[in-house]
Amino acid sequence: MTATVIPETNQHYDLDPAVFEQFLDPMRKYSSGLYLSDTDDLATAQRHKLRFVAGRMGVDDGERVLDIGCGWGALTLFLAGRYDCRVTGVTPAPRQRDHIEATARARGLAERVDVHCGMFERFDAPAGTFEAGAALGSVIHMPDLPAVFARTRRLLRKDARFYVSESCFRNGAIQAEFDARPGTAFVRNAIFGNGRLRPLSELVAAAETAGFSVETVDDLTDHYRRTIEAWIGNVETSRERLDELQDGLADQLTHYLEIANAGWGYTTKHYGLTLRNAR
Template identity: 30%
Template sequence: MTWVWQNLLHRMLDHLIQEGCLYVVMPTGDVCRYGDPGCDQPVTVRLHTPATPRQLVLNPELALGEAYMNGSLTIDADDLQGLLATVVRNARKSDAKRTRWQKLSQHARDALRGLAQNNIITRSRRNVAHHYDLSGRLFDLFLDSDRQYSCGYFREPDATLDQAQSDKKTHIARKLMLEPGMSVLDIGCGWGGMALSLAKTHGAHVVGITLSEEQQAYATKRAAQDGLSDRVQFRLCDYRQIAGTFDRIVSVGMFEHVGLPHFDDYFATIHDRLSPDGVALVHTIGWAAPAKATNPWIGKYIFPGGYIPSVSEVMTAVEKKRLWAADIECWRLHYAYTLRHWYERFNAHEHAARALYDDRFVRMWRFYLAASEQTFRHAPQAVYQFQLTRSVDAVPLARDYMYPHAGMPAVDRPRPVLVSDREQGTS
């Protein structure tokens, strides 16, 4: 039966690969060539077990990552970035050419994505622990010095990772229009960098919440070391359990873990916890395309329960909770640049990651970082920032306040009081 699956894989790849050049050495030793015959930088893949072609045919999104992790698929010169760039770039243009069973599998996943994303509180805790309670030493291998585990803001493509992450925090603070003494809720606070920055630089009083025990302990220790324990506290808490109201709410890189059935819960929390004239900022990955189910490999190995929403799905939930989308910003390619930094840093320290875990884990993590980068480069995926308010006049009418570096007023300067039409006596 090996030749049957090899033939099916050959037909599938022959339809898929139209750009670039891919060579595949089958388990039988046969060499198949796909794509542009004049390509001067072919990627060569070697399949080492008879089962690999069958697995790639039946569930390519899952099997490709698993085969790389297990070593049943290798790439000459370990050109993982080249392989994934070729696959993602071609997959975006060839959805109509998918085989019947691939289309059926995708339709089934799309239809069941609500069930797969039903992240009740207990399930959310397990999902968070799967990823974020890994050794802190692992994250130190590839993140910046502040452990910012989300997209940096690259004002220049060649900015350093630390500069991009610092600029990200500054950009968000400007959108929040912080003033000293304001109360801030940080939903999904990570290892505390954003909360500590808002307290230290802008004089805010911050409550950060996370479901990761490792993150909560690390962030609390950082607050004590920085002398900010009186202004910042970190709680092990789900967003649905928090009480009180806050002048500002910030949530960076957490919405991807909410799950489709709980979008209403999430934005209801933002509405109910935000003061009437408050400002919230939600920073999330999103699709600039119709919604689709989570990649099965990512869902199984990296982010169980994770889901990338479409912009329309986000806005539907925002509108239902009567929140104003005061500003929506799309960050194109910023995460691709961020992930390339992470990928190169991880590769430079992979011996330390191998000492923490094993070879299979190293290959898994490398595949995760590379696949994510190429998705941001070649698929309709980007980072979006949604600035949300309950009141129509909670922020100034023009966006100038966001850009003090262009000669505009700084964010900590008192904003002008806006007068509503009703107060002016107009209708």
């Protein structure tokens, strides 16, 4: 039997950083925003979300925080700058690491920001190193979810909070029906290179098995729908520039984002889980 090979990184995130400048907010936050009013624009919603995540984690000034799948560093840099936290980000994409490190230096945050480039499954630190942790839309790329939660819990001190946001199938029956559909396969293979959408129950079971207590579950589905609508609008506005960077890229991104938005409430939901290392 041939073993399944999991890519070291996702091809989507290794695109030229200029691609993401064209359709994300200025912080390049690549996950759901939080819209508190009808007039909030994308950048405002993403700032709201960072403050919300910090509140759910209960971070205090100067604490050590783990940012799993830190992307382009929006949360990492926010916590280091706003709360003087010492943040360790983990990303499999060298271009993301380089961007975060350069931005941290430019903002005078280099001493408070450390970025590990590699798969989280291979990241290690002494037990109880971190006072809080987050994984914004990143565990979808990790096939062994129980092992990921177990590793995270070991890295967190007792009573630390771990915030996880993830898109999920509405239930196991929908997962069985739609996981092999062409749209799902397109997102998984043509965009990410790897990834597995799960029902919420699977996330909760893995977290509880690892020893976490579930404190809150926030339904952020409508917020992610509005976020993606804003991204689609930005792709259209930047169509010419995107196609200069890679032929046909604007259409590919639009197709991916429209597939994502078509499923909200019908096949998929987006949740934020606040877990506590209570045991």
